[in-house]
Amino acid sequence: MRRGEVVLETRSLSMHFGGVRAVDRVDFQLWENELRCLIGPNGAGKSTFFKCLTGQLVPTIGDVVIRDIHVAGREPHEVAGLGVGIKTQVPNVFDGLTTRENIWLSCRRWHGARRTDALTSETIERLQLGEFRSRQVGSLSHGQRQWVELGMVVAAQPWLVLLDEPAAGMTHEETDRTAELIREINEDAAMIVVEHDMNFIRRISKKVTLFHEGRILMEGTMDAISKDRRARDVYLGHRA
Amino acid sequence: MNGMFGQFRGTLFAALLALIFTIAAPSILEFFTIITLTQVIGLSILALSLALIWGYGGILCFGQTAFFGLGAYSYAIAAVNIGGSTGAMFIAVAVAAAFAAVLGYFAFYGKISDVYLAVITLTVSLIMYSLIRRTSGPEYKIGDALLGGFNGTGAPPLNVPGNAGAVLFPEHTFYVAMVALILLYVFCGWLVNTHFGRVCVSIRENEIRAELLGYDTRAYKLGIFTVGAAVAAIGGIFFCIGVTRVTPDVFSLGQASLTIIWVIVGGRGTLAGPVLAAFGLYYLTASLGTQQVVNTSLVLGIILIAFVLLAPRGVVPGIEKLATARRAGRRNRAKERRMRLRKPRGGISEDRHETG
Numbered sequence: 001m002r003r004g005e006v007v008l009e010t011r012s013l014s015m016h017f018g019g020v021r022a023v024d025r026v027d028f029q030l031w032e033n034e035l036r037c038l039i040g041p042n043g044a045g046k047s048t049f050f051k052c053l054t055g056q057l058v059p060t061i062g063d064v065v066i067r068d069i070h071v072a073g074r075e076p077h078e079v080a081g082l083g084v085g086i087k088t089q090v091p092n093v094f095d096g097l098t099t100r101e102n103i104w105l106s107c108r109r110w111h112g113a114r115r116t117d118a119l120t121s122e123t124i125e126r127l128q129l130g131e132f133r134s135r136q137v138g139s140l141s142h143g144q145r146q147w148v149e150l151g152m153v154v155a156a157q158p159w160l161v162l163l164d165e166p167a168a169g170m171t172h173e174e175t176d177r178t179a180e181l182i183r184e185i186n187e188d189a190a191m192i193v194v195e196h197d198m199n200f201i202r203r204i205s206k207k208v209t210l211f212h213e214g215r216i217l218m219e220g221t222m223d224a225i226s227k228d229r230r231a232r233d234v235y236l237g238h239r240a
Numbered sequence: 241m242n243g244m245f246g247q248f249r250g251t252l253f254a255a256l257l258a259l260i261f262t263i264a265a266p267s268i269l270e271f272f273t274i275i276t277l278t279q280v281i282g283l284s285i286l287a288l289s290l291a292l293i294w295g296y297g298g299i300l301c302f303g304q305t306a307f308f309g310l311g312a313y314s315y316a317i318a319a320v321n322i323g324g325s326t327g328a329m330f331i332a333v334a335v336a337a338a339f340a341a342v343l344g345y346f347a348f349y350g351k352i353s354d355v356y357l358a359v360i361t362l363t364v365s366l367i368m369y370s371l372i373r374r375t376s377g378p379e380y381k382i383g384d385a386l387l388g389g390f391n392g393t394g395a396p397p398l399n400v401p402g403n404a405g406a407v408l409f410p411e412h413t414f415y416v417a418m419v420a421l422i423l424l425y426v427f428c429g430w431l432v433n434t435h436f437g438r439v440c441v442s443i444r445e446n447e448i449r450a451e452l453l454g455y456d457t458r459a460y461k462l463g464i465f466t467v468g469a470a471v472a473a474i475g476g477i478f479f480c481i482g483v484t485r486v487t488p489d490v491f492s493l494g495q496a497s498l499t500i501i502w503v504i505v506g507g508r509g510t511l512a513g514p515v516l517a518a519f520g521l522y523y524l525t526a527s528l529g530t531q532q533v534v535n536t537s538l539v540l541g542i543i544l545i546a547f548v549l550l551a552p553r554g555v556v557p558g559i560e561k562l563a564t565a566r567r568a569g570r571r572n573r574a575k576e577r578r579m580r581l582r583k584p585r586g587g588i589s590e591d592r593h594e595t596g
Contacts, residue, residue, distance in 0.1 A: 097445060
């Protein structure tokens with residue numbers, strides 16, 4: 001693993017909903033160019049943790065630091081404005097607009113009109129979305145819409161990418177392409193990927209962080225985690 | 241983007257038709273109709289403003305009349321005090337836009353949800369209605385202008401810029417109003433195709449996504465809301481010039497709902513639709529008003545219900561859809577014909593099923 005500097009860090013990050021501690025004093029570090037997967041059973045706090053990173057939730061206690069900037073309590077657009085590409089769990093796209101315009105809007109946030117046109121075409125080609133270029137995104141299949149959203153993330157050329165379940169609801173073939181794309185994105189950007197699909201994680205990740213009951217249970221390679229007894233107990237939901 | 245330029249060409253084409261109508265109108269319409277038309281143009285500009293912020297910005301402002309009325313009153317008061325119409329128009333637009341900017345700042349930066357925004361804006365308009373109705377009596381005046389309470393106040397006519405004595409004839413006022421409508425229509429058509437406009441549309445589609453792309457959605461919403469208020473104020477100006485008075489009714493619930501109805505009937509997501517709906521429904525109301533058989537409000541109510549149930553997207557999008565469907569149908573038929581010609585004789589019947 002390349003160890004540059006820490007690009008994203010949380011310091012005793014906690015998110016409470018009433019009496020429920022969805023995220024409980026999490027210290028987490030992501031290094032430059034790293035690709036980290038967050039796993040854990042349902043309700044482990046991955047998605048809440050993710051939303052704290054992206055500014056969609058304001059943590060109860062603790063801080064999120066992205067490249068020395070404190071972002072806890074900032075608006076999502078401020079987090080994204082640091083050059084962070086974000087994809088949420090459900091496909092969050094502009095349903096009434098065309099594929100091209102979805103990607104164009106993402107690009108245009110960062111570039112002038114001419115550069116945007118070029119980058120948009122390039123992204124559409126790279127993600128093989130040419131067929132749906134002029135189709136309304138709302139009329140596309142679930143997997144295709146996921147891809148449009150990935151296209152929006154890629155088009156902005158972020159240096160840090162946060163993906164929440166990028167392969168959810170995709171067909172086998174689409175999942176393969178997504179894994180491929182994630183590896184490509186990782187060449188230029190540090191990444192955090194929240195995922196359920198173990199096989200998918202095995203194919204993309206080097207290091208995995210396992211969440212359980214709002215805390216980090218363990219970190220390590222997928223192999224190490226899958227051999228670990230505690231991890232298996234967590235997933236099977238019993239203490240054998 | 242290609243698609244966008246295509247849309248804007250449509251806007252220019254519609255503007256050209258309107259221009260032809262403007263030039264021809266005084267020679268084909270009666271004098272009285274021309275005078276009335278100036279009022280209706282004012283109303284249609286109000287419709288345009290809501291078409292912009294609701295149809296494109298996704299902001300349901302139930303009280304767009306607040307800015308419309310504010311523009312009308314500010315114009316009347318300023319024109320009386322200044323003694324000329326030109327400066328008064330700028331003041332009226334500035335007052336309405338500034339008011340919208342303050343109101344919008346609290347609403348959007350306070351993250352008030354869509355439904356509440358509709359309620360709040362409507363309430364603001366109704367508060368103004370009640371407030372201005374209570375201003376009868378000589379003590380309620382701003383400068384030389386009496387507010388006039390229930391009866392309203394006189395709105396001075398337009399004059400040639402810089403020469404307050406040279407009052408425009410009704411035909412000329414009509415020309416000015418019509419040109420204003422056309423320019424505002426082209427302006428709105430241009431605006432929704434700019435980067436700013438596209439971001440506003442994207443916020444309408446999915447606000448969270450727009451935020452996650454790094455756009456400060458509050459600022460964009462405030463921006464389009466303020467522009468919409470300025471447009472509505474211009475509508476108010478021409479309306480009160482057309483009527484020659486401004487009364488509290490500009491703020492009324494009836495006027496506020498009618499504005500929403502124009503946009504629903506004309507079609508959300510188009511600019512021309514609500515403008516045409518404002519003209520059409522005004523004409524309908526006026527002709528229904530001359531008879532005693534059916535109640536006008538009843539007919540308007542039935543039209544609204546019919547549209548919500550049968551054509552929820554409104555007239556103009558409905559026509560557009562029909563047109564594209566017909567074009568697609570023609571294309572398909574042509575394709576089929578070509579296919580049939582190309583097929584070898586033997587397998588026609590089976591192959592047709594596959595290609596069809």
